[in-house]
Amino acid sequence: MDVRQAITDRIIAMLEKGGNVFRERWTRAASHGMPRNGKTGAPYHGANVLLLWDAAIEHGYASNVWLTYKQAASMGAQVRRGERAVLCAHFERKAMRGQNDAGIEANGNSESHGEGEGDASDRGNDGRSGVLLCMPFWLFNVAQIDGLPEPTTDEVYERKAWGDRSPIEGAMRFIGGCKANIQHGYLRAAYSPSADRILMPDVDRFTSPEAYCATALHELVHWTGNEKRLNRTFGERFGDAAYAFEELVAELGCAFVLGHIGLVDATIEGHAAYLDSWLQVLRNDRTAIFTAARHAGEAYEFILARELPSPSPSAAPDANALRGAE
Structure with missing residues (x-):
């Protein structure tokens, strides 16, 4: 076989x-x-x-x-x-x-x-x-x-329960934990490798908070590929299709992250269609999907390792202390 x-x-x-x-x-x-x-x-x-x-x-x-x-x-x-x-x-x-x-x-x-x-x-x-x-x-x-x-x-091996935390909170913990340079005010979402920054439209331009988080996480997967981090490069192997192949990595990596936090009803907005390019690459190279999935998995693990911790209950100010300060 x-x-x-x-x-x-x-x-x-x-x-x-x-x-x-x-x-x-x-x-x-x-x-x-x-x-x-x-x-x-x-x-x-x-x-x-x-x-x-x-x-x-x-x-x-x-x-x-x-x-x-x-x-x-x-x-x-x-x-x-x-x-x-x-x-x-x-x-x-x-x-x-x-x-x-x-x-x-x-x-x-x-x-x-x-x-x-x-x-x-x-x-x-x-x-x-x-x-x-x-x-x-x-x-x-x-x-x-x-x-x-x-x-x-x-009981044992089902998805990690987030308890009272929402999937949006989970997404923001990953976005904040990665400490990427994210700038707002742009017409569409993108990652700029040369400047090493994520460009995003303003939050109110998205159809929902879930769509904002999903789109930001997609760009965050691109961000992991910078030479300072996972150093993903596909030009020598895929030539003109390298950009589309990187988009396939981001598609898969983002799906892994969204599945992990349960943010499953979100839409990645302003995302170009690369489906035909992906199909062409996969039809010409029987190992391509394994390469894409491996890189997506590495990006997923990179992002998960930087999740911001939950606030400690002891870090919250004591109610009596607040009253005394009034």
């Missing part, structure tokens, strides 16, 4: 349904959080997130918790007869012939659920050379499995 091509074809089929359709499907699925493994609790990454989100909406699953067949069996549960799994990809680096394989040989564990990398390069990020293998594995949603312990579906 050509796993890269099979998954790329799935993503292309999603995009061909149109921008409004795939965005709505992804955001509806994202309202249940990022997909997680029901045994380990670890989140899935990259293109696997898109595949699992789409499957959840396609089949009406209420949960974003997934297991392999063997994992379900190890928990005393059973996948129902006739249920179909979702094909996902796991990347592992295998040593080339004659090379010291210690710690490099692929372990063949199809229950792993990292997406790793999307580039079939000869050298990994750690400097080790070898062949990057794209290995398939298959996942079932907990709704397809009988006999699972209740905490697996109801």
Whole structure:
């Protein structure tokens, strides 16, 4: 099986349904959080997130918790007869012939659920050379499995509860925590790499606070790609399509952030249509979606790591002290 091509074809089929359709499907699925493994609790990454989100909406699953067949069996549960799994990809680096394989040989564990990398390069990020293998594995949603312990579906691995905090507050904590240079008063939202600043229309020009936050987060993903931060560059590989490819990274990265905070009904305003360019890139390069999803995941993690903390209750002024100051 050509796993890269099979998954790329799935993503292309999603995009061909149109921008409004795939965005709505992804955001509806994202309202249940990022997909997680029901045994380990670890989140899935990259293109696997898109595949699992789409499957959840396609089949009406209420949960974003997934297991392999063997994992379900190890928990005393059973996948129902006739249920179909979702094909996902796991990347592992295998040593080339004659090379010291210690710690490099692929372990063949199809229950792993990292997406790793999307580039079939000869050298990994750690400097080790070898062949990057794209290995398939298959996942079932907990709704397809009988006999699972209740905490697996109801308590342990669902999306982080925000309690009394609204998704808008969550968005503002990320926007504020990144400390990006954001300037208002412009006709449309954009990120200027040369000036390293985000340009935004005034808040009252947006249709809703949710639309403002979603648009700002989209531009914030672009901001993470600056050479001072994640240093994303695609010109050598994608040529004239590099700008559109960066927009695909921002599209995916923003979807990951919005899903994390539950801001799922927002519209990114003033956003140009790059759908045809994305489709052209994906049809010409079977590894492109993995590259885009990997960079989007890195941007997502970069933003999440800078979330402003919750105000401490002890930081609030005491009511009696305020009265004494009057």
